[in-house]
């Protein structure tokens with residue numbers, strides 16, 4: 520027997536999640552289950568997916584498939600975080616799907632950000648980022664939502680991509696921003712943090 524490739528698995532997940540999202544009864548059941556199973560995430564990510572600390576990302580309104588694939592990345596070591604890497608391996612496939620669906624339908628709350636938005640950041644976003652993350656920063660099935668994430672998380676994450684940190688290795692983001700500098704990352708992070 521040959522195991523399905525990772526790409527096939529992601530493809531199957533997309534089909535399965537879309538089927539649930541398009542069926543009100545299934546979606547309600549998944550969200551209720553995800554809320555139950557997601558209890559141990561609330562301490563850090565908030566019970567509605569709006570994170571409790573600025574270095575922790577919001578899961579609220581994040582694309583369900585992106586959330587699901589990040590569990591896979593934490594579990595297989597492509598992405599590393601002390602807590603998340605341990606947690607990800609302990610969730611069943613059903614949990615990963617339901618938890619992703621639960622957080623994906625929760626709205627993002629307005630957050631106090633430590634920096635102002637700025638025109639340079641907007642210019643960078645409009646030329647370098649919108650093509651994948653969308654004009655509104657909401658992404659889509661293939662790309663994460665970044666609008667309204669805490670500035671600290673955005674800045675920290677962009678620095679990891681820029682410096683090819685092994686905590687987020689092989690990310691397409693590293694080549695996108697390879698010719699940019701730290702100040703540009705800070706400017707664009709400030710703009711994205713304030714996107715509603």
Ligand code: HEC
Nearest residue numbers: 557559560562563574575576586589590600602603606618
């Ligand atoms: C002790 C705090 C803590 C707990 C508990 C926790 N997380 Fe996290 N989570 C984090 C941190 C910190 C990060 C950011 C890691 C990084 O910088 O790459 C993160 C990142 C994530 C990401 C990636 C999001 C993105 O935008 O890329 C997902 C998905 C996630 N967590 C889901 C969960 C789920 C589901 C649970 C519960 C089963 C959970 N987390 C519990 C702290 C926590």
Ligand code: HEC
Nearest residue numbers: 576647648650651661662663665673676690691692695707
């Ligand atoms: C070619 C498509 C593409 C472009 C252009 C792009 N991104 Fe990304 N971005 C991605 C993908 C794919 C991911 C998910 C990466 C991963 O899982 O490692 C991502 C992830 C991110 C994340 C991490 C999200 C999270 O929750 O952890 C941030 C922040 C980000 N991008 C910001 C930007 C900014 C700012 C720009 C413009 C300077 C940009 N991106 C341009 C494809 C793109």
